[in-house]
Amino acid sequence: MSSDAAPLTARAFKDAVYEQFARITKALASPVRLEIVDVLAQGERTVDALAREVGQSLANASQHLRSLKEARLVDTRRDGTFVHYRLADPQVIEVWRAVRALGERQLADIERTVAAYLGDADAFESVTADDLQRRLADGEVVLLDVRPDAEYRAGHLPGARSIPVGELADRLAELPPDATVVAYCRGPYCLMSYDALAILHAHGRRGLRLAEGPPDWRAAGRPVQGGPERG
């Protein structure tokens, strides 16, 4: 049923195919590279910026990026002495989201880790995307993007204002005093919105959290404002 002939046998064909797909899964088989992908989902970054953000040495980040590039998950653009990395395909975000969804359903440790960090204080009330749209339509809430300014400019939720979390304490006056603020950042495992809520609450403001970030919002087929055009 199987021979060792020169042309591909059925087994050799399957080996070759799964080997190819494994290039992708191997590239993603590292916490550091997953984090890199998660960051790049927000927009392109230089090697140096990425290394800083994920807490790795420059050389190490560069190595990880190389392996991502070999698997065609990221692409580069040179600008002077800087090299900007970006996701090679929006489908990369889909893979990451699928992995995340699976982890959330199957890995109880993830919930435990989150609870441990946040002191399982449910002071951090959250809002679903559908809920948010209804409340926004009713004018009940103010939507606030607390990511760095550059990320806001690269694309944000429709109607969102931008106050990076680092400036929030100083710019509270820009928010209507009685409004409920819905803060969001990069995505479900990004901490900036939690920090923002802490600041809001410390100043007696009402604040909720939206877990989704712009990549999730876009993946769900909802429109994103600014940044790369997309219909």
Next chain:
Amino acid sequence: MSSDAAPLTARAFKDAVYEQFARITKALASPVRLEIVDVLAQGERTVDALAREVGQSLANASQHLRSLKEARLVDTRRDGTFVHYRLADPQVIEVWRAVRALGERQLADIERTVAAYLGDADAFESVTADDLQRRLADGEVVLLDVRPDAEYRAGHLPGARSIPVGELADRLAELPPDATVVAYCRGPYCLMSYDALAILHAHGRRGLRLAEGPPDWRAAGRPVQGGPERG
């Protein structure tokens, strides 16, 4: 802004989170395990059957299954001396499909591998899912499931007949002589439907291929007949 205190720092939190998700991607970072997942998408299997199917030793297959189980991608059921493995969650199929879609878009080598095996003979005309539904409605074609009988019984496309590819040559009489046959098997990288087309063509029959298998069909939100109930 960051300390080494006993409770989790922001960095330690992120490390812990991505580490958890990497359990999943690491479990999938092997061609053998990807193939196992692809086979299990068709239904549960014993260790022995799986080992045979993916061309690995029993011990090795068992090891791979253990690592998949540790990552919560598969689950087991014991039946006498047999242990049946199955996917722990339909979301596992979604992850695999997302990886496949990405590979098909980014990795040109995959196309090349397929072309090399099939001798890039486009004798294997294929049909899209939408196309098929229209043609089925018009009574233009006969839909044929060429997978092993057990897999057909575990769930098949609505209206499909079952003739395992190994029996096809002997059972051609069961197919209306003038009908165009649309053959499908497990999915895009399964070879059984290609073999079936070769047999059909050798007997002067008209045959097309549907790339999708039942897992893909179901993932696309289309109904599947028989097997585990699902609305």
Next chain:
DNA sequence: GCCATGATCCAGTAATCTATTGAGAATATG
């Protein structure tokens, strides 16, 4: 209890992957 079967576990080797270091490209500036 004893045996057969299916599966798991274990030890050892080879191969692969990761992080680190330091050297060295590529590019811009003066």
Next chain:
DNA sequence: CATATTCTCAATAGATTACTGGATCATGGC
């Protein structure tokens, strides 16, 4: 052209993983 900046590459050592063959475990039949 010299120099600084940003990034990549090569070499190393340490850790992890893959596969094999053999021992062991769990279950069911006798």
